[in-house]
Amino acid sequence: MSQKRSFQFGTGLFILLGFAALGFLATQTTSLANYTEGATYNVVGHFTNIGQLKLRAPVKIAGVRIGSVKAITLTPDKLDAIVTLGIDKRYVQIPDDSAAAIFTSGLLGDQYVGIQPGGSPDMLKEGDQFVLTQNAMQLEELIGKFLVGNDSPKKDAAAKPAADSADKPASQPNK
């Protein structure tokens, strides 16, 4: 009888542990884990280009995560992107003239929204909009600008060797 009981106990324990492990995997290691944030308030930013910004991308101030991207939509008339940021209720003291910019973590990493605090005495509230926004830096655009910007001022230098023109952008900022 007691042996039968211990079978049942061991089996029950095993099944519970198995499902607990499955639950751990499903909730803690997947994107579901990001839903379990505390209470948030939403602020909105308009961008003309959001690059590869994704839903649930982090929102950071001074590199510290304070929330995530809740929604990305398009205004039908002006055709710019509306990014809704869910910011943790703990961080309510963000001046309403702060600027939102889309940055890339590392050279090729994921994109996130960085907020540069302003100096206004009024704080951002639910539904507010960022006045200043800075678009995502597009690597292709930047390279394109370098190539075009290098060629256009001195068309006569087009015959120069390729290695020479490749050195130009690097040396220009030093002047």
Add this chain to the structure above:
Amino acid sequence: MSAKPQRFAPLSDSIAQIGACTLFLFSILAAVPRSLLKPRLLIQQIYFIGAMSLVIIMTCGLFVGMVLGLQSYNALSTFGATEKVSTLLALSLFRELGPVITVLLFAGRAGTSITAEIGLMRATDQLAAMEMMAVDPMSYVIAPRFLAGVISMPLLASVFNMMGILGGFLVTVSWLGVDSGTFWSNMTDSVALGKDILNGVAKAFAFGIVSTLIAVYQGYTTPATSEGVAYATTRTVVFSSIAILAIDFLMTAFLL
């Protein structure tokens, strides 16, 4: 004179074995409803097959996660991408290593004991005695073990995955100094519930069916000698491993 048929025997034998194994699966499935009338037998088998395998599964999962963390940290540090170590760890565990290593351990730990137990029942005529007493060995001996294996495998694989993640966390975060927030956020960013975790569970389920089926089949059809039981036990491990790695390739090709 008998050299020729013998040389061709392995191929036709293995085809016949696959066929007999499939038929055996159908007769197990037919016996499953009757075996569910005796839930105590099933619980006892889940205890022996699943709960008793926990120690080996948890230990091995921890070490596999630790090794994986160490190796991928070393490889990724050449690119300065050590923050991606948790992505590599989680995806390789959930998609491949978790189900496959679990079922290989499972075949070694539980499959062999199933084969040896049923094989000895066959060798000592216990199965024949049951049939004489109008007790169906399929629903009292085979089906509970089969069901217990099929139920246990996904749970064991989940435990293995969890321990692997914890082992990797221990090595990369506590010892090698990867940021703990980066570890979890990179993992949560890249792991999908359906594509990675549930596919892994589906794999574990399929592997559970295959390896337990091979184990009970080998035990049930063993020659009634001690040598026969020994061979049957060996064949369980060999056939399970081959079948599982082959099925793993097929399932990966379909699920990816």
